[in-house]
Amino acid sequence: MTVEPGADGRHITYCRLCEAQCGLIAEVENGRIVHVGPDRDHPVSRGHLCVKGPGMVNVTYDQDRVLTPLKRVGGPGDFAPVGWDEAIADIAERVDAITKRYGGNALGAYIGNPAAFSTMHYAYGYAFIQSFGSEKRYNAMQVDTGARVLASDQVFGNANVYPFPDLLDCDHLMIFGGNPVVSKMSLICAPRALQHLDDIAKRGAVIVVDPRNTETAKRYEHQPIAPDSDAWLLAGMLKVMIGEGLVQTDFLSERVVGWDRLFDRLQSVDLATVEQKTGIAVPRVEELARRFASARTAACYGRVGSNRGSFSTLANILMDAINIATGNFAREGGSLIGVAPFEPEGAPYIAPAHGSSRSRIGDLPLVAAVQPGGTLADDILVPGDGQMRALFVDCGNPVLSYPDGDKTERAFEALDLFVSLDFYMNESARYAHYILPTTTFFERADINDLWSPNAPEPWLHYVQPVIEPLGQARHEFDIYAAILRHLGRPNPAALLMGQEPADGEEGPSHFDLVDAALRMGPFGDGFGAKPDGLSLEKLKEEYPHGKKLADRMPAERSWDRVASDDRKPRLWTDLIETEIDRLSSHASGNDPVVLKLFGRRMLHGMNSWLHNSDRVIRNAKPTLLMHPNDARNRQISDGKSVRIRSKSGQIDVTVEITDDVVPGSVCYPHGFGHNGGWQKANALDGVNVNLLASSDPADFEPVSGNCLLDGIPVEVTPLQDAH
Ligand SMILES: Nc1nc2c(c(=O)[nH]1)N[C@H]1C(S)=C(S)[C@@H](COP(=O)(O)OP(=O)(O)OC[C@H]3O[C@@H](n4cnc5c(=O)[nH]c(N)nc54)[C@H](O)[C@@H]3O)O[C@H]1N2
Ligand SMILES: Nc1nc2c(c(=O)[nH]1)N[C@H]1C(S)=C(S)[C@@H](COP(=O)(O)OP(=O)(O)OC[C@H]3O[C@@H](n4cnc5c(=O)[nH]c(N)nc54)[C@H](O)[C@@H]3O)O[C@H]1N2
Ligand code: SF4
Numbered sequence: 001m002t003v004e005p006g007a008d009g010r011h012i013t014y015c016r017l018c019e020a021q022c023g024l025i026a027e028v029e030n031g032r033i034v035h036v037g038p039d040r041d042h043p044v045s046r047g048h049l050c051v052k053g054p055g056m057v058n059v060t061y062d063q064d065r066v067l068t069p070l071k072r073v074g075g076p077g078d079f080a081p082v083g084w085d086e087a088i089a090d091i092a093e094r095v096d097a098i099t100k101r102y103g104g105n106a107l108g109a110y111i112g113n114p115a116a117f118s119t120m121h122y123a124y125g126y127a128f129i130q131s132f133g134s135e136k137r138y139n140a141m142q143v144d145t146g147a148r149v150l151a152s153d154q155v156f157g158n159a160n161v162y163p164f165p166d167l168l169d170c171d172h173l174m175i176f177g178g179n180p181v182v183s184k185m186s187l188i189c190a191p192r193a194l195q196h197l198d199d200i201a202k203r204g205a206v207i208v209v210d211p212r213n214t215e216t217a218k219r220y221e222h223q224p225i226a227p228d229s230d231a232w233l234l235a236g237m238l239k240v241m242i243g244e245g246l247v248q249t250d251f252l253s254e255r256v257v258g259w260d261r262l263f264d265r266l267q268s269v270d271l272a273t274v275e276q277k278t279g280i281a282v283p284r285v286e287e288l289a290r291r292f293a294s295a296r297t298a299a300c301y302g303r304v305g306s307n308r309g310s311f312s313t314l315a316n317i318l319m320d321a322i323n324i325a326t327g328n329f330a331r332e333g334g335s336l337i338g339v340a341p342f343e344p345e346g347a348p349y350i351a352p353a354h355g356s357s358r359s360r361i362g363d364l365p366l367v368a369a370v371q372p373g374g375t376l377a378d379d380i381l382v383p384g385d386g387q388m389r390a391l392f393v394d395c396g397n398p399v400l401s402y403p404d405g406d407k408t409e410r411a412f413e414a415l416d417l418f419v420s421l422d423f424y425m426n427e428s429a430r431y432a433h434y435i436l437p438t439t440t441f442f443e444r445a446d447i448n449d450l451w452s453p454n455a456p457e458p459w460l461h462y463v464q465p466v467i468e469p470l471g472q473a474r475h476e477f478d479i480y481a482a483i484l485r486h487l488g489r490p491n492p493a494a495l496l497m498g499q500e501p502a503d504g505e506e507g508p509s510h511f512d513l514v515d516a517a518l519r520m521g522p523f524g525d526g527f528g529a530k531p532d533g534l535s536l537e538k539l540k541e542e543y544p545h546g547k548k549l550a551d552r553m554p555a556e557r558s559w560d561r562v563a564s565d566d567r568k569p570r571l572w573t574d575l576i577e578t579e580i581d582r583l584s585s586h587a588s589g590n591d592p593v594v595l596k597l598f599g600r601r602m603l604h605g606m607n608s609w610l611h612n613s614d615r616v617i618r619n620a621k622p623t624l625l626m627h628p629n630d631a632r633n634r635q636i637s638d639g640k641s642v643r644i645r646s647k648s649g650q651i652d653v654t655v656e657i658t659d660d661v662v663p664g665s666v667c668y669p670h671g672f673g674h675n676g677g678w679q680k681a682n683a684l685d686g687v688n689v690n691l692l693a694s695s696d697p698a699d700f701e702p703v704s705g706n707c708l709l710d711g712i713p714v715e716v717t718p719l720q721d722a723h
């Protein structure tokens, strides 16, 4: 039995903070959520959750939360309440005037990470700006998954697919740059991931390739590696597999294109160079290759640590190549592409191909029609045709999450119109002209649409709001719809469906859109044609705890979303050739003064937020991890202040000496350095590490436009010596 929003009782819901999307039970008393616990009847999470899910109650009732529309009345951070009608009218008229005067691309949107867990959010947010003629879609892609997206575009002809390891039957998993004990696993929806990883380790091995001996590495097998060198290790491993006949050439000949060209080209990879670049001895590279190839089932899986380096696209392509060449692609226990519940069967949605348009700043090829993130500030600051003058930041905090926060602040202050959709005044929203208060996930309905293809045990869960929106908070969809309505235009769902609702009619909602997609998809009821199939209504009435779609994601169906005409993956493209050439000719200095800076996430925080709750943030200790050898060489002792300098900036931090990090590298978490409207967060230690990251396109990975966040060259000096 579902309970009406706000009614006292137990509400079935789910957490929308990370891909696990664990089932939750929220108890409401006198209209207020008093307790949040695990939903033991959820078909996949089966009672699993972490501290962050229940922590969202503190966010919901946080006294620092923004609950009325705010208008800037002075310098950054100086706001006064304003009525919704006045705010919407002013924003609508200014967006209209700016885009009429300067063209559609004068308007842009940054739609950040939390939107990935909010129904159709990217689709309707970008439909909003597109209706004014704007192509300026910004998001977290180039600081997160850009290399993976481009690898999928190249290998599978489909930038929308994210291969994931079939945890349920895998015997040998190699994790490149992921830390599931902290992150709960990403680009794969597996609420009980750790249990699966423990089982894999018992059956075979979980090998964590990481410059830090992480929480996950300590639990399984750690393979230390120099930051930003994964492509070398992967190229070396594949070369060994080819040389020792450990690849499946019959399978490759039948189902894959270009593999022979790749194999030829890899002959020239020198294993001694692999050792020099990665810090991994040649015999160990050979052992890693042999163990992978001889395992019953195996998969390479990469996450953010193999996505923000100088050769990350190639690294991701080589992971696919190893999975495919050893016969582990589309095989149970190997690497899968999931069935998409919201796509028509046999007709995958495909993003515009790589490079079909280019960025105004840096002339970079766009990946999946998203602007290269690091150029956001210059897209506002640099004059010329298409210069951005109005920006919506929805679910994001680019001042802390993008490179060069200082420049981003300057750019935001230069905008003619800056609208933030958020429930906090974060470090970016301080510069907004308006902050429009939005709901937390307890205050809205949702279905787990975006990541549903990426689950080893696929499920769908459609939930109603637990409580009504607090204060004057509104759903993002309704905010965009209200702005468009003020201008006499259809709402974003009508725009996406190509409808022109009659005057005075509300038009469809984003749930109509998602319902139509579900019903026409592989699990849908075909609007009556398949009576056993699903609709939103049926999910709501019959499966309040969520509906498991299959016991296992069918491995063989991975081929369905390979989008090339012949349904064959490509292991040789012009881009692959250029990238291997670039890798081979890449000279890396061995300057003993220079260290490579990489990142880490905090168990009790979520990127730049969730830092305003005692419950969530306790124990957060943002320190610079440094190897004892590097500390000794620099006369740095534990707990001391040091200055880190990069090409782009400098910050002062506290050092923690540990042999958990490989020599020659240092590690600092992102998302700190608060000065927004969140009082407790502001009082935390820590600074914005992205002040050290470069927003110069010359420093991005040229093919993907990815920012270099892991492997930034830095110098570290004791603070008393710094000048
Ligand atoms: N150096 C370095 N930088 C990084 C990373 C790194 O590892 N190292 N990681 C990168 C990654 S992977 C990501 S995804 C990005 C994330 O960076 P962003 O996309 O900027 O997202 P967050 O920092 O999570 O900020 C989220 C904001 O959205 C608000 N919010 C939360 N839920 C909702 C909601 O439902 N609606 C609305 N309207 N607002 C909401 C929060 O209050 C917060 O202000 O950071 C990236 N930056
Ligand atoms: N608690 C918590 N959970 C989160 C988040 C959070 O902020 N907090 N953020 C969420 C988001 S937005 C995302 S995208 C996911 C990310 O999920 P993960 O990718 O699993 O998250 P990280 O903990 O950043 O793991 C990245 C790892 O890469 C390593 N690394 C850095 N550089 C390199 C390199 O060059 N090579 C290799 N091989 N490894 C490298 C780092 O040491 C780190 O251990 O987590 C999500 N879950
Ligand atoms: S693992 Fe934690 S943050 Fe992720 S969905 Fe589950 S409860 Fe939420």
Ligand SMILES: [Mo]
Binding pocket: 113, 140, 144
């Ligand atoms: Mo992310």
